[in-house]
Amino acid sequence: MALRICSAYRTMSTDAVLVIAGLIPVHLAAEKKRELYVKAEINDEVKKQQRQGTYQKWQEEWDTSDNRKLIHNVEDWTSRKHGDVDYYITQFLSGHGVFMDFLHRIKKIPNGNCMYCDEIDDAEHTLFCCPRWENGRSALLSKTSEIWGKVGAFMKEIIIEKVKDEKARNAEVS
Ligand SMILES: [Zn+2]
Structure with a gap:
């Protein structure tokens, strides 16, 4: 089921498929x-604690995963x-997926070098480093900066409002 949710390759290990699909492992x-x-x-508090406990165990298992x-x-x-x-x-x-290092590890190709540059090609290389995708990456980053601007404006609004509220509260007390 998890494989189907995230359209995963069957070579993926169970722990990774479950995390990506967001399905709590059966034993947990x-x-x-x-x-x-x-x-x-059983009340809401018990359920909340339970949930926290389950996620904590899941996280501990994930932290040890390759x-x-x-x-x-x-x-x-x-x-x-x-x-x-x-x-x-x-x-x-x-x-x-289509990462040379992965294809090399499953013995489909003789080495794990990138087709476009000489680095080892894995997901991180492709997404963050490979010069082949630099244009798309820069375009994406410029859009991220728009969102960043909006987040920054919202933070400013929050801080200004909170400072006002805090002053008002102090004035009430004194
Ligand atoms: Zn590359």
């Missing part, structure tokens, strides 16, 4: 169910509100 889900079963009362490439924080990634993954994005997130 089972543990969560068992813990809830023995609890006398597949921890572009996704570092499991909870941030799996609870994001937007951004579906598809066949192409999954290749970058997993490193399993």
Whole structure:
């Protein structure tokens, strides 16, 4: 199911597929169910603690995985509100795809060097470093700066408003 959600290559390891697809591993889900079963009362607080515990264990397991490439924080990634993954994005997130280093490791080609430059070609090289994609990368970064500007303006608005509120609160107290 996870393979289908993120259109992953079958060569991907289970832990990586589950993180990318955002599916809690079965052994952790089972543990969560068992813990809830023995609890006398199940309220929102219990559920919240449970969720935190599950994510903590999932993160600990992920931290020891060799597949921890572009996704570092499991909870941030799996609870994001937007951004579906598809066949192409999954290749970058997993490193399993049209990357020479990967194709070399599965013995499809004789070496892992980039087709366009002489570096070792993996997902990070392709996305962040390879000169072949420099134009697209710069275009993307210039768009990011628009968003950055908006985020900065919002931060300014928040700070100005908070300073005002803080002063008002202090005036009330004194
Ligand atoms: Zn390259």
